[in-house]
Amino acid sequence: MGLAAATFILLFFISAPYGRHTRKGWGPQIPARLGWILMEAPSPLLMGALFLLGSHKSAASIAFLVLWEAHYLHRAFLYPFTLSNPRPVPVSITFFGACFNFVNASINGYFLFFLADHPASWLADPRFVAGTALFAAGFVVNRWADLLLRGLRAPGETGYKIPRGGPWELVSSPNYLGEILQWCAWALLTWSLAGASFAVWTIANLAPRAVTNHRWYRERFPDYPPARRALIPFLW
Structure with missing residues (x-):
């Protein structure tokens, strides 16, 4: 939470250098579509793997997986190809984004499919x-x-x-x-x-x-x- 608060304050003064705010000084760049895929793909792939490996596969667990994948499969593998003439994205932004998605999917997936036990009744x-x-x-x-x-x-x-x-x-x-x-x-x-x-x-x-x-x-x-x-x- 402390890191989120610090990030919240910092980003009011330093905008992340992608999209309309792209600028020099953030290292080498790669095509935006490739950057988006590399950045977002860890999330749906890891969440799917954790579901398969986890011990909790109730109807509620399946519902969690469907909602997560509905967002991230689109974000990782469809959205990048809808961008119109996108500007290149710094490798550093792609790397940090991929790291966040890896950690975030790990935390949420491990909790939902290994620790928490949501019965089918949770759907109601x-x-x-x-x-x-x-x-x-x-x-x-x-x-x-x-x-x-x-x-x-x-x-x-x-x-x-x-x-x-x-x-x-x-x-x-x-x-x-x-x-x-x-x-x-x-x-x-x-x-x-x-x-x-x-x-x-x-x-x-x-x-x-x-x-x-x-x-x-x-x-x-x-x-x-x-x-x-x-x-x-x-x-x-």
């Missing part, structure tokens, strides 16, 4: 039901935001435009909002410290970047919608 528990509904909502917001963002550029275009439509009318980083909703929901539906730590870490990483993105849009586009917030609709 209000925490699981509410968490799954919130996870689905976050998943939809995240994918919807990505879909609208991809539609901004015509083939061959490399510039930036003001995103319009759907959740983009409310906040400058609805894709981050969707992901935060997903992992807060994960903490609820697994009712675990492992899930809670992931949710806290997600907020610590994405909330400052959402603020940076919001400021970047306002500085770049004089006609940027004044009512649009950074991350939380109508509030922040």
Whole structure:
């Protein structure tokens, strides 16, 4: 938690150098699609392996695995190929991201499939039901935001435009909002410290970047919608 707090504060002053914030000075770079795959692949692969090796394979355990894989298989093996003319990503960012995903999947997978024992009845528990509904909502917001963002550029275009439509009318980083909703929901539906730590870490990483993105849009586009917030609709 202390590391998450330090990261949260630091990222308000130093934006991670990928995407629109890519800059020199962070070492060698690799193609963005390759970087995304290498960074995200450890998470679905390791979680799947831990499920196969673990002793807990109840219906609830299978549900946890399905939700996790639904997010990370898309993130690792589909999302990179939807990027339109992406900028190269530093090897250092890919490495640190892969390390985080390895540790995070290890902690969550070990807890769910080796330590915790969620019976099939957990599927009817209000925490699981509410968490799954919130996870689905976050998943939809995240994918919807990505879909609208991809539609901004015509083939061959490399510039930036003001995103319009759907959740983009409310906040400058609805894709981050969707992901935060997903992992807060994960903490609820697994009712675990492992899930809670992931949710806290997600907020610590994405909330400052959402603020940076919001400021970047306002500085770049004089006609940027004044009512649009950074991350939380109508509030922040």
